[in-house]
Amino acid sequence: MEVIQTDKKKGRKKKKFDTRVNFTPLVDMIMLLLTFFMLATTLSKPQTMEISMPTKDKVATEEQNEVKASEAMTIYLGADHTVYYYEGLPDIEKKDFLKKTDFSDKGLRSVLSEKNANIVKQVRELKNKKSLLQISAEDFEKQLSELKNSKGSPVVIIKPLDSSDYSDMIAALDEMIINSIGKYAIVDINADDKTMLRNANVAVE
Numbered sequence: 001m002e003v004i005q006t007d008k009k010k011g012r013k014k015k016k017f018d019t020r021v022n023f024t025p026l027v028d029m030i031m032l033l034l035t036f037f038m039l040a041t042t043l044s045k046p047q048t049m050e051i052s053m054p055t056k057d058k059v060a061t062e063e064q065n066e067v068k069a070s071e072a073m074t075i076y077l078g079a080d081h082t083v084y085y086y087e088g089l090p091d092i093e094k095k096d097f098l099k100k101t102d103f104s105d106k107g108l109r110s111v112l113s114e115k116n117a118n119i120v121k122q123v124r125e126l127k128n129k130k131s132l133l134q135i136s137a138e139d140f141e142k143q144l145s146e147l148k149n150s151k152g153s154p155v156v157i158i159k160p161l162d163s164s165d166y167s168d169m170i171a172a173l174d175e176m177i178i179n180s181i182g183k184y185a186i187v188d189i190n191a192d193d194k195t196m197l198r199n200a201n202v203a204v205e
Helices: 024-040 108-113 118-133 137-148 168-179 191-199
Strands: 002-008 012-018 071-078 081-085 097-103 155-160 184-185
Touching: 012 024, 081 108, 081 137, 108 118, 108 168, 118 137, 155 168
Parallel strands: 071 155, 155 184
Antiparallel strands: 002 012, 071 081, 081 097
16 A cells, blocks of 8 residues: 655645555565474474383292292282282182282282382382482482392282283283382293182183
């Protein structure tokens, strides 16, 4: 749009004012800024869930028989998100030897927390020191690993049944981390396990 001023005395056009704004340089500037930020900014990485899968040699088969009864715990992952477990040495012939629980806060988590109460307490104190900057992150990770694998800490054997769900395995591994269990392994069930499960009226096959 143009605004034209007219000289009334002489009847002549005096001056023209152009009120249009040229956005072409602005568009160029925006494109340059976009290109700069696209190249200079680190693209966000996709969010993934890390799963630490223990290897069978973490708690070797030979060592399972040498673990103190007070330190040992075996859990079975059954159907419908049910968990069966026993502490110490197995009693194959005893009826209803296995205890039954689930993945609720008052279920497996409570059992593991009580089993590993001493380590859980020390880990909590260690985390408090880290939050107060009394120890470095490197020292924290080192001491945390030493605590979880210290002598006398629990050894948990996880035995999934064919009827269990894959999500149950993930939940069981999460509970190991939450309860600061450093020594655990995933092991297949054997004939003795099947006998105990049948005695507890648990379908094995």
